[in-house]
Amino acid sequence: MFSNAEIGIDLGTANILVYTKSKGIVLNEPSVVAIDTRNNQVIAVGKEAKEMVGKTPRNIVPIRPLKDGVIADYDITAQLLKEILKKVSKVAGVSMRKPTIVVCTPSGSTSVERRAIHNAVKSYGAKEVHIIEEPIAAAIGADLPVEEPIASVIVDIGGGTSEVAIISFGGVVSCRSVRTGGDRMDEEIIQYIRRKFNILIGVRTAENVKIEIGHALIDHKEESMEVRGRDLVTGLPRVITVTSTQVQEAIRESLESILATIHATLESCPPELSGDIVDRGITITGGGALLHGMQEWLEKEVHVPVHLAPNPLESVAIGTGRSLKMINKLQKAVK
Ligand code: ADP
Ligand code: MG
Numbered sequence: 498m499f500s501n502a503e504i505g506i507d508l509g510t511a512n513i514l515v516y517t518k519s520k521g522i523v524l525n526e527p528s529v530v531a532i533d534t535r536n537n538q539v540i541a542v543g544k545e546a547k548e549m550v551g552k553t554p555r556n557i558v559p560i561r562p563l564k565d566g567v568i569a570d571y572d573i574t575a576q577l578l579k580e581i582l583k584k585v586s587k588v589a590g591v592s593m594r595k596p597t598i599v600v601c602t603p604s605g606s607t608s609v610e611r612r613a614i615h616n617a618v619k620s621y622g623a624k625e626v627h628i629i630e631e632p633i634a635a636a637i638g639a640d641l642p643v644e645e646p647i648a649s650v651i652v653d654i655g656g657g658t659s660e661v662a663i664i665s666f667g668g669v670v671s672c673r674s675v676r677t678g679g680d681r682m683d684e685e686i687i688q689y690i691r692r693k694f695n696i697l698i699g700v701r702t703a704e705n706v707k708i709e710i711g712h713a714l715i716d717h718k719e720e721s722m723e724v725r726g727r728d729l730v731t732g733l734p735r736v737i738t739v740t741s742t743q744v745q746e747a748i749r750e751s752l753e754s755i756l757a758t759i760h761a762t763l764e765s766c767p768p769e770l771s772g773d774i775v776d777r778g779i780t781i782t783g784g785g786a787l788l789h790g791m792q793e794w795l796e797k798e799v800h801v802p803v804h805l806a807p808n809p810l811e812s813v814a815i816g817t818g819r820s821l822k823m824i825n826k827l828q829k830a831v832k
Contacts, residue, residue: 501624502596504585505818506578507634508614510563510603511656511679511784513543513577514814515585518821522811523589530577531559539573542580551699565676566603566658568610575617582621595624599824601634601817604660605674629820631813632662632669633827638816639780639806643667644826648770649777652759652795653813654785656680659755661762665770667827673762675754679785682707682748689747690726694737698726707748708787710741713794714752717741755785756798763799778802782809 505516508528515524526543533540534556541549550559562573586593598618602611611628618626632651633643641649646666653660655678662672683703690696690703698706702724710720720741728735759779766774778801781792786809796803806812820827 501594502592503818503821504591504596504598505634505814505816505820506581506598506600506618507631507814507817508563508574508578508600508602509655509813510561510566510658512810513581514811515581515589516811516814516818517589517591518818520589520591522814523591524581524585525811525814526581526584527561528563528577529559529561530573530580531557532573533557539576539580542577543584550701561657563603564657564680566605566655566674568606568613571610571613571617575613578614578617579621582618593622595622597625597627597821598623599627599629599817599821601629601631601813601820603658603674604630604632604662604669604672605658627821627824629817629824629827630669632660632672633664633667634816634820635782635806635813636662636664636780636816637820637823638808638812638814639782639804641780644823647777648766648773650763650774650779652755652779652781652783652786654678654755654781654783654788654791656784659758659783659785661759663762663766663770663774667823670767670770671762671765673758673765675758677751677754677758678783679704679707681751682711682785682788685747685751686711686744689743690724690737690739691729693743694726695729696724696726696735696737697729698724702726706739706744710739710744711748711788712741712745713788713790714745714749715790715794715797717790752794756795759795759799775801778804780804780806782806782812784810
């Protein structure tokens with residue numbers, strides 16, 4: 498028998514992923530749209546659009562419509578979603594005949610934003626659309642027992658935001674979000690290199706530096722890396738060597754702000770659930786969880802076990818797709 502596709506979409510601030518039950522992750526692309534400002538046409542979405550960052554003529558601007566975890570522009574977000582769904586059916590060969598689609602949105606999103614996403618997806622021909630909150634999807638994707646009356650703590654360190662949530666019995670008991678994540682770290686690296694070396698580097702270079710030699714606030718064996726940028730004094734291109742200790746110093750503030758958010762969330766935990774957290778610890782996910790030493794550092798700071806989700810960059814999408822079978826039991830799912 499032919500069955501309609503069940504599709505889960507992780508609408509992240511940095512990356513959009515699409516998961517289907519039969520094929521797993523079928524699409525994973527940056528949440529970037531390139532717009533021609535002369536006529537507001539979408540020129541490219543996803544990987545192609547990210548490639549354009551910092552390299553295009555003035556009239557073509559790459560936009561990240563979800564950058565801060567809130568939807569800055571409905572129109573562009575809707576277009577992004579539609580182009581992504583088109584790619585899924587074309588490239589990944591997923592049948593788009595009246596699919597059931599679950600989208601997970603940042604937990605700070607308003608009901609108006611959720612409605613806008615719902616409508617954009619629905620207008621693509623979806624039979625049913627469900628919206629679920631990101632922390633729940635993240636927890637399901639990390640195999641935490643979300644439906645049980647046991648506290649699970651999920652820390653999702655994304656591009657634009659980091660979210661910390663305590664989940665129990667299918668709902669969010671307590672949740673905090675900060676607009677600090679991987680993007681802020683990239684920005685801090687740019688500022689640091691500018692101050693220290695008088696060199697201007699691009700966002701993508703900064704992201705590479707972070708991924709290659711960035712470390713959470715732990716002792717580590719120092720590494721270094723060559724970085725290319727523009728000398729602000731001579732105006733000429735220059736190569737410098739940056740060390741991991743310098744990068745660590747650069748991103749210190751972001752890391753401390755993420756830690757403070759974890760502390761604040763744990764402090765707001767109902768006492769009956771605190772015991773679960775002591776025993777079961779917290780799970781970190783999202784791209785930022787992959788920073789070298791993150792797990793070790795948090796364990797040292799929070800004094801409970803810290804687990805790394807199996808696929809930090811994919812677990813929210815996987816959880817979103819899997820949530821369908823338990824959607825009726827999840828408390829805050831809105832139709
Ligand atoms: P979102 O859910 O907000 O789209 P993601 O969970 O996809 O975000 O994470 C994206 C962020 O994770 C980016 O800032 C990216 O630079 C960062 N990131 C990805 N891989 C790593 C890594 N190995 N080390 C440190 N940061 C990483
Ligand atoms: Mg995410």
